[in-house]
Amino acid sequence: xxxxxxxxxxxxxxxxxxxxxxxxxxxxxxxxxxxxxxxxxxxxxxxxxxxxxxxxxxxxxxxxxxxxxxxxxxxxxxxxxxxxxxxxxxxxxxxxxxxxxxxxxxxxxxxxxxxxxxxxxxxxxxxxxxxxxxxxxxxxxxxxxxxxxxxxxxxxxxxxxxxxxxxxxxxxxxxxxxxxxxxxxxxxxxxxxxxxxxxxxxxxxxxxxxxxxxxxxxxxxxxxxxxxxxxxxxxxxxxxxxxxxxxxxxxxxxxxxxxxxxxxxxxxxxxxxxxxxxxxxxxx
Amino acid sequence: xxxxxxxxxxxxxxxxxxxxxxxxxxxxxxxxxxxxxxxxxxxxxxxxxxxxxxxxxxxxxxxxxxxxxxxxxxxxxxxxxxxxxxxxxxxxxxxxxxxxxxxxxxxxxxxxxxxxxxxxxxxxxxxxxxxxxxxxxxxxxxxxxxxxxxxxxxxxxxxxxxxxxxxxxxxxxxxxxxxxxx
Numbered sequence: 001x002x003x004x005x006x007x008x009x010x011x012x013x014x015x016x017x018x019x020x021x022x023x024x025x026x027x028x029x030x031x032x033x034x035x036x037x038x039x040x041x042x043x044x045x046x047x048x049x050x051x052x053x054x055x056x057x058x059x060x061x062x063x064x065x066x067x068x069x070x071x072x073x074x075x076x077x078x079x080x081x082x083x084x085x086x087x088x089x090x091x092x093x094x095x096x097x098x099x100x101x102x103x104x105x106x107x108x109x110x111x112x113x114x115x116x117x118x119x120x121x122x123x124x125x126x127x128x129x130x131x132x133x134x135x136x137x138x139x140x141x142x143x144x145x146x147x148x149x150x151x152x153x154x155x156x157x158x159x160x161x162x163x164x165x166x167x168x169x170x171x172x173x174x175x176x177x178x179x180x181x182x183x184x185x186x187x188x189x190x191x192x193x194x195x196x197x198x199x200x201x202x203x204x205x206x207x208x209x210x211x212x213x214x215x216x217x218x219x220x221x222x223x224x225x226x227x228x229x230x231x232x233x234x235x236x237x238x239x240x241x242x243x244x245x246x247x248x249x250x251x252x253x254x255x256x257x258x259x260x261x262x263x264x265x266x267x268x269x270x271x272x273x274x275x276x277x278x279x280x281x282x283x284x
Numbered sequence: 285x286x287x288x289x290x291x292x293x294x295x296x297x298x299x300x301x302x303x304x305x306x307x308x309x310x311x312x313x314x315x316x317x318x319x320x321x322x323x324x325x326x327x328x329x330x331x332x333x334x335x336x337x338x339x340x341x342x343x344x345x346x347x348x349x350x351x352x353x354x355x356x357x358x359x360x361x362x363x364x365x366x367x368x369x370x371x372x373x374x375x376x377x378x379x380x381x382x383x384x385x386x387x388x389x390x391x392x393x394x395x396x397x398x399x400x401x402x403x404x405x406x407x408x409x410x411x412x413x414x415x416x417x418x419x420x421x422x423x424x425x426x427x428x429x430x431x432x433x434x435x436x437x438x439x440x441x442x443x444x445x446x447x448x449x450x451x452x453x454x455x456x457x458x459x460x461x462x463x464x465x466x
Contacts, residue, residue, distance in 0.1 A: 060410070060411050060412075061401075063412040065405070075424065079432035080432075086440075095423070096419050096420060098419045098422065102401040104401045184409075184410065205446045206446075215433065215440060217343060223341055229363060236403075239403060248363070252360055252363065253360075264343065267343020267344045270437060
């Protein structure tokens with residue numbers, strides 16, 4: 001049991017990122033260095049495991065804020081998201097989109113096709129193309145397996161396979177275990193810390209293209225990023241977004257450098273503002 | 285009483301803000317065009333850090349007023365807001381004030397006004413299988429998605445992903461501009 005627990009705890013060590021997660025009084029890096037298993041860190045994760053891990057992570061996010069209880073809105077966001085996902089290299093994945101009942105301004109992706117936007121973010125948007133831009137950015141995180149790789153990297157000391165197996169089992173029979181508790185904890189650490197900045201720039205680059213492929217005006221995503229400039233980064237509802245993403249002006253510069261005038265021709269595609277406004281949450 | 289005064293101040297600020305046009309700054313030297321086209325007539329060359337009044341966006345272009353001249357600049361040559369280094373000037377400060385106004389809480393407990401998925405709430409989150417079940421009920425089929433797209437007049441396009449720029453000044457930097465001050 002002790003050895004097993006040690007392996008599990010090692011899953012949360014974060015040596016690659018330059019700092020350790022401290023759970024209680026245990027320095028995880030010390031355990032991790034004994035249990036190194038490079039092979040596991042580089043393993044191609046089967047889709048079943050990816051989805052199972054993503055479901056646990058998504059469920060944890062839903063524990064932070066439930067879905068908005070509005071079937072019409074939730075369906076609408078799924079329609080937009082699924083259409084966009086059809087334009088990507090993983091059209092057959094079963095994609096799930098949800099609007100979180102939170103006034104915070106943010107969006108999240110979890111492995112295997114789980115994507116959330118907050119009600120607070122939707123209230124700032126003005127068109128379906130802007131929603132499409134946000135969802136496309138998150139879809140790109142799933143396509144590039146940014147979160148999965150971050151977890152895999154951090155669990156690079158032998159425990160990842162066990163985490164994946166347990167996640168698959170938990171989804172079928174509801175088993176509880178210390179490993180799953182660790183995955184939940186690791187999930188929260190990851191979303192609080194954010195991805196590497198390069199992952200975010202990549203998601204922007206891919207996001208504007210996915211929106212263009214879906215027939216939307218791709219410049220709606222940079223318009224959303226422009227709008228973020230108006231938020232106070234220290235507002236509690238915006239702090240997490242700002243702490244986990246490059247500053248808006250850097251994201252816009254990076255998009256400019258990558259896109260040049262390559263996407264100009266798609267700038268006249270529709271924004272579908274009217275259809276969005278029919279669904280946009282209002283009031284409080 | 286104090287609360288009322290804060291509320292009144294916030295509303296007054298909000299009212300005056302609404303009357304301002306949106307402003308932006310050029311983040312690099314850029315041309316002011318007469319029409320929203322790359323080959324349109326150039327009205328002026330705007331140096332970096334030129335303040336402009338932003339009217340609207342059309343595709344990759346934004347219609348702006350600069351020094352009395354109205355024209356179009358590339359949206360990605362601009363930043364909106366007041367252009368301060370951290371983007372946390374008047375407009376952003378107003379957001380905080382409005383938050384107080386909305387929640388009726390004092391300036392020191394502004395956090396009470398924002399619910400859900402703040403850092404603290406994320407830290408306390410536990411898996412919620414009931415909501416996961418609901419999430420799955422909202423999933424749409426590819427057929428539904430295609431019908432939805434057609435109803436909106438959306439047409440799928442073949443577009444290549446963009447290559448990563450050869451060298452970006454932004455890459456590889458782990459520091460968050462605002463992280464240190466939290």
